[in-house]
């Protein structure tokens with residue numbers, strides 16, 4: 260089935276090659292491309308081709324990609340010029356995902372909840388951008404996954420409405436287990452949206468802060484989560500969004516080995532839930 264890890268477990272920007280090499284050496288088969296997820300960086304065609312060649316050499320497959328919003332390129336911005344630049348950045352990542360054979364891009368959402376001061380207009384801009392993106396992404400066979408935050412009540416309802424407004428061939432959910440755990444409502448909310456699940460960011464924390472810790476080192480209910488995942492629409496492999504930067508660990512080889520063991524254990528738990 261395979262096992263995936265986020266490329267930015269150590270560095271979020273710059274050249275991913277050293278990390279890709281260590282990811283492959285640790286035995287992972289897939290990656291979640293996370294580099295430059297929070298910058299304005301646009302990948303040139305040649306750079307995408309070089310990444311493609313490197314993945315082939317290392318025997319790695321792109322599962323999905325964390326798409327971007329930077330300081331000047333924001334696809335949900337109230338400044339129309341900035342929104343349009345943001346759309347160009349998101350299209351760049353859709354094209355990159357398409358060329359590298361990935362299934363989906365993941366997008367963070369702005370604060371667009373009805374109890375936020377700018378909530379309604381932010382939601383309108385999100386709709387405008389998603390409608391513009393839909394034909395471009397669909398033509399390239401790339402889905403868009405919107406990522407959950409802490410699932411406060413207005414967030415859940417808004418996210419549910421957003422998913423209902425678009426076909427599943429275009430839009431789905433990326434479930435971030437760490438975000439969901441902090442709010443305490445993650446599993447309950449995921450269970451209600453599990454038929455639209457197309458991507459996962461699996462990591463652990465203490466229920467208080469977004470630590471991106473290795474699974475089974477925090478307080479997350481992994482038995483409960485794997486039960487919901489087993490009954491969901493998600494068909495990809497276990498995908499970890501863990502961070503060594505946020506941990507006390509300093510040895511990448513040890514960190515990746517422990518991540519691989521945790522991912523393998525989650526994969527086994529999901530299979531047992533499906534079979535049992």
Ligand SMILES: [Zn+2]
Pocket residue numbers: 406435460500
């Ligand atoms: Zn995430």
